[in-house]
Amino acid sequence: MKRVIIVGGGYAGANLARALDKVAEVCVVEARDHFVHNVAAIRSVVDPSLLPQIVIPYDRLLRRGRVRQGLVTSVSDGGVTLANGETIEGDAVIVATGSSYARPFKPAWHFAQAFTDSMKDAHAGLLETDRVAIVGGGAVGVELAGEIAAAHPRKRVTLISGAPTLMPGYPEKLAHSLEAQLRAKGVALHFDTRVANLESTEYPYLGTLACMPDTSGEQLIFPALGARPVTAVFQQMPNARFNPQGRVKVDAWLRPARAQRVFAFGDAAATGDPMTIVAITRQVPWLVKVVAAMLDGQSVESQPTYLPWSSRGILVPLGPRDGASVLPVTRNGVLVGKCPTALIKGRDLFIPRYRKDFGYSGQFA
Structure with missing residues (x-):
């Protein structure tokens, strides 16, 4: 063979x-010593009980082959x-x-325990503050804003983007839908705004931003720059x-x-x-x-050459029930709203599927 x-x-x-x-x-x-299902890492910032579900050993991935570290x-x-x-x-x-x-959204080291510790630190920091600033208007920043607003509606969440819209590179109709939903959740949005005084682009920290009047003062800052x-x-x-x-x-x-x-x-x-x-x-x-x-x-x-998707598909939940997505099923993609996004991704974040693929229980706890 x-x-x-x-x-x-x-x-x-x-x-x-x-x-x-x-x-x-x-x-x-x-x-790395474990697979980390980082699709669910964003929600783990607000719900660290997911961590045992999304850090999965490699030992059952293959039937005949092997995975070695x-x-x-x-x-x-x-x-x-x-x-x-x-x-x-x-x-x-x-x-x-x-x-x-940037941490804690993907593992920065080769050991799963370091990822878990980083996520717990971010969660603890979130609980200790009433103000959160997210720097970056791409998928991670948008999802994080939605997750925090859904789980902690009383916290003041600000999302700052250097681009004129959310989700640069994707259809405007997706950006408009996500923007409307975030504003309805009370998230403050700032566009075309560059943040020059980030203390770190690699991990969240408690600090201050001076780019806008309503972002001044100490808050938990999440860099989400791509x-x-x-x-x-x-x-x-x-x-x-x-x-x-x-x-x-x-x-x-x-x-x-x-x-x-x-x-x-x-x-x-x-x-x-x-x-x-x-x-x-x-x-x-x-x-x-x-x-x-x-x-x-x-x-x-x-063999036939590779042809990429004709449109840029993406799934962007804003908590378990909200969000919007572009499905790459036509040349321009098809925009779907809250319910399809929740059913496809937002409700369980593919956790049962990946646990099953790796040979572990598909049950979502």
Whole structure:
């Protein structure tokens, strides 16, 4: 049986590993000791009881393959090299190193306990203050504002965006719907506002902002300034090139740096899709077909090229019952409101699904 090495066990790597486990010997190399379902991390700021549900071991992910903890430092058409000097040979290498984000929304270290501690610290800070400022009007900032306003309606929540609308890069109709709902929840919104005095862009802290009169005074400040692709492994490839977002450029078959048997997808790769889980739902089944064909002796170039979603789909709940989403089912996408967003994502944040995918109970507690 041919061996496939997947670098990264986040959403992209884990979903692909499960799909390829039926047709190849899969080895996932992941630096972290647990999978963290960070889709639910935003709500965990207001409800840390979710933490035991969203930090999941890797031991039941695969039936035949294996997941091993390690840090990959370089990749090639023949395999990977780990930080300890060990090499693992493979017939295909797929890199899904994902992206990083400010704490506590994604793990900053390799151990789940550090993520859990960071989340509990953020929750404790939230309980101790009546004022919250969120800097960043993208998906994380918008969701966080909605979650806090829904769980703590008496807290004064301010959302500050450097863009003229919420959710830059997505349809205006989505921004307008989310803006109206946040204002109805009492969230104060400031657009076209740059915050120059952040003490940290990496974690929440108690401090002051001087950008607007109603944001002065001490408050809990959450930086939510966007995801950053994790591409250190590609930096070691001589022919690697990167787009303005820092994502590695790939060819029509998602291969970086002129590689023949190395693929890249998910947040780290410039696939033409945004950095969302919605994008992975298109990339994974395409990669499964291409990699399976290659392992069967067919050339990669004989397979259909990858075509990204024609529209930028995203799901943005504002607490368990509210929110808005764009479904990528037409060229311009379809806007849906509170009820569909709650049913698809907001109610349980995909927690039962991912626990089941990792071999643990699908019951949402």
